[in-house]
Amino acid sequence: MNNRKRQVIVASQKLFVEKGFQNTSIQDILDESHISKGTFYNYFASKNECLIAIIAKGREEADVRKHEMLIGQDPKDKNILAKQIAVLMQINRDQNLIPIFESIFHSGDPELKEVVMRFHLNELNWLAKRIVDIYGEESKPHCYDAAILTFGMIQHMLHIWKITREDSLDPVLIVKYVIQQLDAILPAQIEKGEHFLGCDLAKYLHENFKHKYVTKEYLVEQLNGFSEGLIEDDLQAGKEYTACLIKSLREETIPYYIIEAIVLPFNTSFKGTKHAAEAQEIANLIWLFIKQNNNLNILNSN
Amino acid sequence: MNNRKRQVIVASQKLFVEKGFQNTSIQDILDESHISKGTFYNYFASKNECLIAIIAKGREEADVRKHEMLIGQDPKDKNILAKQIAVLMQINRDQNLIPIFESIFHSGDPELKEVVMRFHLNELNWLAKRIVDIYGEESKPHCYDAAILTFGMIQHMLHIWKITREDSLDPVLIVKYVIQQLDAILPAQIEKGEHFLGCDLAKYLHENFKHKYVTKEYLVEQLNGFSEGLIEDDLQAGKEYTACLIKSLREETIPYYIIEAIVLPFNTSFKGTKHAAEAQEIANLIWLFIKQNNNLNILNSN
DNA sequence: ATTCATTTTATACTCATGGTACAACTTTTT
DNA sequence: AAAAAGTTGTACCATGAGTATAAAATGAAT
Structure with missing residues (x-):
């Protein structure tokens, strides 16, 4: 099954x-x-959806491991950050995700693009926050810039290293090397007081991830609104999925696996109808909701 | 025609x-x-070959403009470097090359990969040398590392900026911002005296680009060696191409266009035979020879 | 202007691949 | 055992890369 x-x-x-x-x-x-x-x-539904599933699995795994590694550790410890990033890169490498990301990002369909972009920005956001953890509040105006630069340096280092050598160097070495550079970059930035893309990016992330902290109530509200928009002509399947999702969310202990299983058919059942865009949006909301809740579970249980 | x-x-x-x-x-x-x-x-011969031609044209153009911009200027001027890199990025952007690079690099066929990689490393090599121009001899042990980091930062900055904003920011701003970071990174590196991938990369580049300064004599020598390796069973076409190349190279004024026209059929005519690898290598040599000579012409005429 | 070679076109084909449709078969559930 | 769900195999369609080739256009040489 x-x-x-x-x-x-x-x-x-x-x-x-x-x-x-x-x-x-x-x-x-x-x-x-x-x-x-x-x-x-x-x-x-397609080869692309299969790829999306793979990518999502990889990101999920990366998220979980990132969280795990920080539990009970000092958030200011640079070595922990290095290990976290290294794990992320390791997963990317093992699963060959970065190349796939890149290759999809420009030649693939908009849907794949959307998914990849979301994950990418999500990680950027995470690193920016971790940088503030480590370099203190005063680094806040530069944290997004620093995050971009850091990922850029790491990815390119990995890329070149992969091209020129065939042996399997520990990614943590590269990450540590790059963090060293960050030690030189950030103080200089703070002193100068300039920032660059950071501001725009923060705004953008805020706008695009405001639903990241989506509550159960908000989700039910959205689904109810969506449900009311459906007319008799719509597919029975879609209606059932919608109803089931609402019902599941209202239960005492939320059946996450059921919801997870229904999101995809829910989304696809509205493909090609006038509800497609809205359904897609709600599906994304639910995904984020599940993900957020998984993370919470991990944090609570420790 | x-x-x-x-x-x-x-x-x-x-x-x-x-x-x-x-x-x-x-x-x-x-x-x-x-x-x-x-x-x-x-x-x-294929859609890929068409793409290769486009990429080659872009690189050629970038090379020419890089050279032009430095003529009569102070090589130590950081603004010139910024403009040079910006032009490079501009060409990449205009022609959408970076995405194409990336997308090909991992999902395309080995041949395309080879070409893209070569261009990429070539640019890295160029930047490393420019960094030594600017930051002095003492930066030499770190110049390749610095070049990698710089390209990484620039590309990722451009990438994120392209995702989050749709307006067309001047790439030179990004380049200047990144060079600022280099001002912080390089002195710290020099002080520490560590280097990372630089050494390996330099060695790799040396090995793979040693034929960059290929002489006509060397080329003829290689071709003669190759020619002697051919046996009666080999295709007549291949033999003719080889002979023609040798003859052309020995002429007083070298007929570059003829050579250029013959390289490709020369290469392809040995595909699938036991000479394939060697022919490929010689074809690459010839390409570089032509390119090098074009550049020389430009330099001489100014 | 005629001839001859090269280039270009149009068309029809092969082959690989993504995706659909569906009837028959197997497994699981009840 | 019967119904439901999942699975298979097969045949099919559409698209797109690449090949083949005969007819037409072009252009140069005599």
């Missing part, structure tokens, strides 16, 4: 890493995971 | 910028440039 889906994800991920996204055909995936085409399209 | 080829290049470049490489079909190119499929494949 759901095992099948994971089986497909594992197989296709392996192939994407080995051969790249474009160079992996559906047939390759079918052969590798020993399933039929019908089954594949039963779980994923 | 050759006009036709440029016509195709211009048209397909426009389309690649607008719609992306993957999203542009051959048919689109044919419609845009008002030629037939036959003609297209008369000039380019």
Whole structure:
């Protein structure tokens, strides 16, 4: 059942890493995971959706591990930050995500682009906050600039290193090296008092991630509004998904797995209708809600 | 004749910028440039080769303009460097090359990858040398590291800025901002006396670009060696190309256009044979030889 | 102006791939 | 055992890269 889906994800991920996204055909995936085409399209609406699932899994994993590593540790410890970033990069590398990110970002469809961008900005936001943790409040005006520069340096270092050497250097070395540079950059910036893209980016992130701290109530409200907008002509399936989501959210202990399972069909069932955009937006909200709540669980349980 | 080829290049470049490489079909190119499929494949062996031609043109242009800008100027002037890099980025942006680079680098075929990588490392090499110009001999042990970090910072800044804002900020601002960071990074590095990837990269570049200063004599020598390795079973075409190249190189005034025209068929004619790798290597040598000589002409004429 | 070679076009084809449709089969649930 | 859900295999469509080739246009040489 759901095992099948994971089986497909594992197989296709392996192939994407080995051969790249474009160079992996559906047939390759079918052969590798020993399933039929019908089954594949039963779980994923397209090859892209399959990739999105893989990316999402990677980000999820990265988020979890980032959180885990900070638990009980000093947030000001630069070594912890280095390890956190290194883990992130390791996951990216292992899963060959950065290249896939980049390659999709410009040649792929808008939907994939949207997803990748969201994850990317999310990570930037995280690093900016961590930088404030470490370098103090006075670094706040420069934290986004510093985050951008840091990721830029790390990614390019990794890139070049991957090109020129075939051996497997520990990414943590690169990250530490780059953080060293940050030690030189940030004080100089603070002294000068200038900032660059930081301001715009912060505003942008605020606008695009304001729903990050989405509450259950807000979600129900949105879904109710959406539900009322549906007319008789709409698909029965869509109505049922909507109703189920509302019901699930109102339960005492929220059945996250059910919600997670329904979000995708909910979204796809409105594809091509006039509700498509709204449904997409709500689906994103729910994703963020689940993710946020997972993180909370981890934090609470420790 | 050759006009036709440029016509195709211009048209397909426009389309690649607008719609992306993957999203542009051959048919689109044919419609845009008002030629037939036959003609297209008369000039380019594939869509990839067409892209390679575009990229090569862009790099060529960037090289020329970089050179032009430095003529009669103080090599130590940081503003000149900023402008040079900005021009480079501008060309990249205008032609949408960075995204294409990235997207090809990982999902494209090995040949494209090779070409892109070569250009990339070439630019890195250039920047490293410019950094030594500006920051003096003592920066030499760190110049490659600094070049990597600089490109990383610039590209990521551009990337994020492109995502979050739709208006067209002057790239020179970003470059100047990043060079500011370099002012903080390099002295700290010099003081510490550490270097990182720099050493490896320098070695790698040396190995892979040692033929950058390839002489005519060296080329003829290589070709003769290659020619002697050919046996009767080999294709007649390949033999003729080889002989023609040797003959052309020995002429008083070297017929560059002829050589340029023959390199590609020369290379492809040995595809799939046991000489493929060697032919590829020689083809690359010749490319570099032509490029180097073009640059020299420009330098001499000023 | 005629001839001959090259270039260009138009058209029709092959092949690979993403995606759809569906009837038959298997497994799980009840 | 029966119904429901999941799975398979097969056949199909559309698109797009690349090949093949005969006919038409172009252009230079005699």
